[in-house]
Amino acid sequence: MATGTFAHLPPDIQQIAHLDADARIAHIRAERWIQHAAAERLLGYLQEACDQPPRERMENLLLLGESGMGKTMLIRKFERQNAVRFDEVAGVQRRPVVVMLMAPQPTEAEFFNRVLEALDAPSAGYWAGGGQLRTSAIRLLREVGARVLVIDEINSVLAGTPRQQRLFLQLLRFLSNNLRLALVGAGVPEARHALLSDAQLRSRFTDIELPAWTPGEDLRDFVTRLVWSLPLRQPSPVDSAKLRAMLATRSGGVTLGICKAVERAAVAAIRNGRERIELASFEDPEIWRGVAAPGRATRARRPPEGSRA
Ligand SMILES: Nc1ncnc2c1ncn2[C@@H]1O[C@H](COP(=O)(O)OP(=O)(O)OP(=O)(O)O)[C@@H](O)[C@H]1O
Ligand SMILES: [Mg+2]
Known part of the structure; x- marks a missing residue:
């Protein structure tokens, strides 16, 4: 049953939050663009090149x-x-x-x-x-x-x-x-x-x-916007330094990994009825399946030149 106005969500997502579980899960899995600080800066450079x-x-x-x-x-x-x-x-x-x-x-x-x-x-x-x-x-x-x-x-x-x-x-x-x-x-x-x-x-x-994510203001902003795009019926307490550190480390700082983990946590939240994402959501190993594959993570965390044998 979907009652309430879902004031924690932007208007377009509020409407989707009224839909049934399958429709909301389909929305979560669909591709969407999230504007973030680095992307905005780079879009500016690209536009300058164009103009x-x-x-x-x-x-x-x-x-x-x-x-x-x-x-x-x-x-x-x-x-x-x-x-x-x-x-x-x-x-x-x-x-x-x-x-x-x-x-x-x-x-x-x-x-x-x-x-x-x-x-x-x-x-x-x-x-x-x-x-x-x-x-x-x-x-x-x-x-x-x-x-x-x-x-x-x-x-x-x-x-x-x-x-x-x-x-x-x-x-x-x-x-x-x-x-x-x-x-x-x-x-x-x-x-x-x-x-x-x-x-x-x-x-x-x-x-x-596009630099790898580190736990900081930019990541905070990105996670906030990402969670806003998800039609969950309860507000998600994701503004936590611990959660940001976990996302950055376990994803190897890669956007794809962060998106995947957050999306899976959102799908799980709909299925189990909790309707929100929180730090505990990311403790389930299933959330991280296939994220930060060795090639990706080791490359991102490779020690500096010279420190290798
Ligand atoms: N701004 C964004 N908004 C929403 N999702 C994003 C954004 N940037 C990246 N993603 C997520 O990360 C995934 C990977 O993005 P993309 O395919 O653009 O990476 P790439 O840098 O082109 O990688 P590759 O070098 O392997 O081609 C997307 O499918 C999407 O899930
Ligand atoms: Mg590509």
């Missing part, structure tokens, strides 16, 4: 963060913020921000195929030859009025042979010099080294980072 006037030397960005920190979510948010409606007069769909996913193999053909894919254009077999692929992709980027090309999973460059890597850096340099649009690469921190081994690229890219 710079087209010129020979564009300011490019490299968005770095461990796997699961929220790079792809952030980029999609940036894309949504800049979406424009269909231009009836010109008869084209304007796309100021184009987001592409880097292919597992860093070759020119694969790269431009992915650009075309991002633009919803026919790809692969449709365009004959590598040169034509490049010309078509660049022409389409101009037609949609792209101001930023976001290359997600740019760390795929690391999977290439040294020769492929060299050619790919050349390609990036070419794009950066000739396209008059800003490039944003997103990837894990390891990508930085590979990309910025090229002096000319290094001077054209600025690093921005």
